[in-house]
Amino acid sequence: METTTKPIALGTILLLLLLSFSHLSKADVIFDPSDLLTINCGSSTNFSTPEGRNWIGDTNTKLLAVSRGSFLATALTKSIIQGPYDSARLSCSNFTYSIFNLTAGPKFLRLFFFSTSYYNNFHPSKAVFSVKAGPYTLLQRFNASLDADSGNDPARSNILFREYCINLQEGQNLNITFIPSSTGSYAFINGIEIVSMPSYLYYTDPNVDIDGKPKLVGGNTYPIENHLALETKYRLSLADRNIPEAEDTGMLRTWDVHNQVFFPF
Numbered sequence: 354m355e356t357t358t359k360p361i362a363l364g365t366i367l368l369l370l371l372l373s374f375s376h377l378s379k380a381d382v383i384f385d386p387s388d389l390l391t392i393n394c395g396s397s398t399n400f401s402t403p404e405g406r407n408w409i410g411d412t413n414t415k416l417l418a419v420s421r422g423s424f425l426a427t428a429l430t431k432s433i434i435q436g437p438y439d440s441a442r443l444s445c446s447n448f449t450y451s452i453f454n455l456t457a458g459p460k461f462l463r464l465f466f467f468s469t470s471y472y473n474n475f476h477p478s479k480a481v482f483s484v485k486a487g488p489y490t491l492l493q494r495f496n497a498s499l500d501a502d503s504g505n506d507p508a509r510s511n512i513l514f515r516e517y518c519i520n521l522q523e524g525q526n527l528n529i530t531f532i533p534s535s536t537g538s539y540a541f542i543n544g545i546e547i548v549s550m551p552s553y554l555y556y557t558d559p560n561v562d563i564d565g566k567p568k569l570v571g572g573n574t575y576p577i578e579n580h581l582a583l584e585t586k587y588r589l590s591l592a593d594r595n596i597p598e599a600e601d602t603g604m605l606r607t608w609d610v611h612n613q614v615f616f617p618f
C-alpha cells in the first residue's frame with residue numbers, strides 16, 4: 354500500500370489517499386482490533402448489519418456516557434440503507450460522548466449521519482454543527498443537508514459517512530463533542546464507530562529511516578506523526594471491483610474501485 358497525504362486548512366488534519374494494489378485476499382493477515390465499538394446513537398436497540406457491524410444502543414451500555422442536554426430523535430423517513438438510521442441523538446446545544454476504557458494507540462473514528470427530518474420538527478437544513486474529538490476539530494460548521502445534496506452517489510442518498518484516524522494516549526477517555534453552529538441550528542449523530550488499527554499502518558514508525566516514510570504529494574518525504582489526525586478521502590482498490598467491509602482485514606474498511614472516483618491530483 355502507498356499512502357499519500359495532502360494537508361488541508363484545518364491544520365492538524367491531513368487527508369489520506371489510500372491505494373491497495375491488489376485484491377485483499379484470505380491470505381492477508383486478519384487484524385484483531387483491541388477496541389471495536391459501534392454505537393447506535395439515540396437508541397436502546399442492539400442489532401447487527403450484514404457487513405459485520407454489531408451496533409450497540411447508546412442508552413444501555415456502561416462503555417460510554419453522554420452529557421446532559423441531548424435527546425433521542427426518530428427519523429421521519431426510512432433510510433434505504435440498513436444501519437443506525439432510524440434514530441439519532443440530537444440537540445440545539447453542545448453534547449459530548451465520553452467513551453471509556455479504550456486502549457492507547459491509533460484508532461479509526463467513523464461518523465454516520467442520515468440527513469433527514471427528525472421528530473419533532475427538526476428540518477435537515479437546520480443541521481449545521483462542528484464535531485470535535487479530543488483536541489481535534491473533525492468537522493467545522495458541517496451543513497449536513499448541503500453535503501447530502503451535493504453527494505454524487507444516489508445509492509447512498511442522504512447518508513453521510515466520515516472516517517478519521519486519531520491516536521489515543523494511555524488512560525484517556527475519548528470525548529466526542531457535537532457543537533451547533535448558531536442559535537437555531539442543531540447537531541445530530543446516528544452512528545459512531547471506533548476501531549483500533551496496527552500502530553504504524555498510517556502513522557510513521559519513528560524507527561524506520563527516511564526512505565520508509567510515506568511521501569507527500571510533490572515528492573517530499575513527510576512523516577505522519579501520531580499527534581496528527583487524518584481524514585480519509587479515498588480508499589481505492591486497483592482491482593476491478595470495490596471491497597466491502599466484510600472482506601476487509603478486520604477493520605471494516607471499504608475500498609472503492611479507482612475508476613469510479615474523480616482524481617483531483
Ligand SMILES: *[C@@H]1O[C@H](CO)[C@@H](O)[C@H](O)[C@H]1NC(C)=O
Pocket residue numbers: 397399409410413414415
Ligand atoms: C446491548 O449491548 C450492550 C453492550 O454489549 C449490553 O450491555 C446490553 O445489555 C445490550 N442490550 C440488550 C437489550 O441486549
Ligand SMILES: *[C@@H]1O[C@H](CO)[C@@H](O)[C@H](O)[C@H]1NC(C)=O
Pocket residue numbers: 446447532
Ligand atoms: C460549546 O462548545 C464550544 C466549543 O468548544 C464552546 O466555544 C461553547 O462555549 C460551548 N457552548 C456552551 C453553551 O457551553
Ligand SMILES: *[C@@H]1O[C@H](CO)[C@@H](O)[C@H](O)[C@H]1NC(C)=O
Pocket residue numbers: 415416453454
Ligand atoms: C474501566 O476499566 C477498569 C479496569 O478494568 C474497570 O474497573 C472500570 O469499571 C472500567 N470502567 C468502565 C466505565 O467500564
Ligand SMILES: *[C@@H]1O[C@H](CO)[C@@H](O)[C@H](O)[C@H]1NC(C)=O
Pocket residue numbers: 478481496498499502
Ligand atoms: C445549509 O444548507 C441548506 C441547503 O441544504 C441551506 O438551506 C441552509 O441555509 C444552509 N445553512 C447554513 C447555515 O449555511
Ligand SMILES: *[C@@H]1O[C@H](CO)[C@@H](O)[C@H](O)[C@H]1NC(C)=O
Pocket residue numbers: 420449450451528
Ligand atoms: C469529557 O467530557 C465529560 C462530560 O462532558 C467531562 O466531564 C470531562 O471533563 C471531559 N474530559 C475531557 C478530557 O475533556
